[in-house]
Amino acid sequence: MQGLFVQNVLVMRHGDRIDDSEPLWALQAARPWDPPLAKDGEIRAWATGRRLRPRNLGFRLHRVLVSPFLRCLQTAAAVVSALCAKCEEEASLMAQETGAGVPIDRSAVKVSIEYGLSEVMSSRAINVDRVPQDGKWFPDISELESFLPAGTVDHSSERMCHQTLPPWEEELGKARMRYKKVITAIADKYPNENILLITHGEGVGTSIASFMVGYEAWEVDFCAFSHLQRKIHFTDSTGLCAEPFKVLDEEVGQNGIQIYSVQEEMSSA
Incomplete structure (x- = not known):
């Protein structure tokens, strides 16, 4: 194989979570550390999925990888349904509030769960009174996969970069290193595919700070996403050579992420 492929990786936050709109939800929940989407989150995820269809995005997404947390799985289900929706007229799809x-x-994209995309595993990020003492945060992966649209799940071997969750009370710095490592590893694993990561x-x-030197994100809206892009050169002799990722910064604000310059912040301090 020879040639050039421009690889696109979108890193997206889940939709609106129920405990944001219903603060008392966690008090009666069997799994307070794993809230589902609110109704607004389902609607937002579906609308975002419509934005990511090839005719709107400008390229096709081949693969979706998703954190095992319920709100991410439900976001993925809505987004994938929108991505894969069959319709004769695009306008009719845009009129749908959800994918029901x-x-x-079902062959349009491949979907799989990736534990490395999980929430920061600490009380800083998961601020609830109860966490699982036996270490079992989620059901078995087959049950988690049941939340995804049937027929879209990739059952191939070695589909995950991380087979287990990070240890509880994970340091923030280590979590950020994890995210950067996983984003790069997934992209390297599928060098001829465009990928959506739901996290x-x-x-x-982290996708902003790692690949847009000198900038940090200070606010990430629900279903906001960064757009990473790189060129990959395929040759018969050496296989492939991947250029570094860059963030398409002109899209950042449009996609629901607010950033700031670290240098300017330090200068004004």
Whole structure:
């Protein structure tokens, strides 16, 4: 194989979570550390998925990898349904508030769960009174996969970079290193594919700080996403050579992320 491929990686936050709109939800929840989406989150995720369809985005997404937290799985389900929706007229799809009842092309994208995209595993990020003492944060992966649209799940071997969750009370710096490592590892694993990663706010922020030198994210909206891009050169002799990722900074504000210059912050301090 020879040639050039421009690889696009989108790193997206999940939709609106129920405990933001219903603060008392966690008091009666069996799994307070794992809130689902609120109704507004489902609507926002579906709307974002419509934005990511090829005719709107300008390129096709081949693969979706998602954090095992319920709000991320539900976000992925809505986004994938929108990405794969079969419709004769795009306008009819845009009129849908959710993906309920919309037929999809189940072969359009491959979807899988990636533990390395999980929330920062500490009380700083998961601020609830109860966490699992036995270390079992989630059901088995087959049950987690049931939240994703049937027929879209990638069951190939070695699909995950991280097979287990980070240890509890993970340091923020280590979490950011994890996100950067996982984003790069997934992109390297699928060098001829465009990829959507559905994760948490800190993961999106890390994608900015890691690949846009001198900048940090100070606010990441629900369903906001960064757009990373790099050129990959394929040759018969050496295989491939990947250029460094860059953040398409002209899209950052449009996509729901607010950033600031670290240098300017230090100068004004």
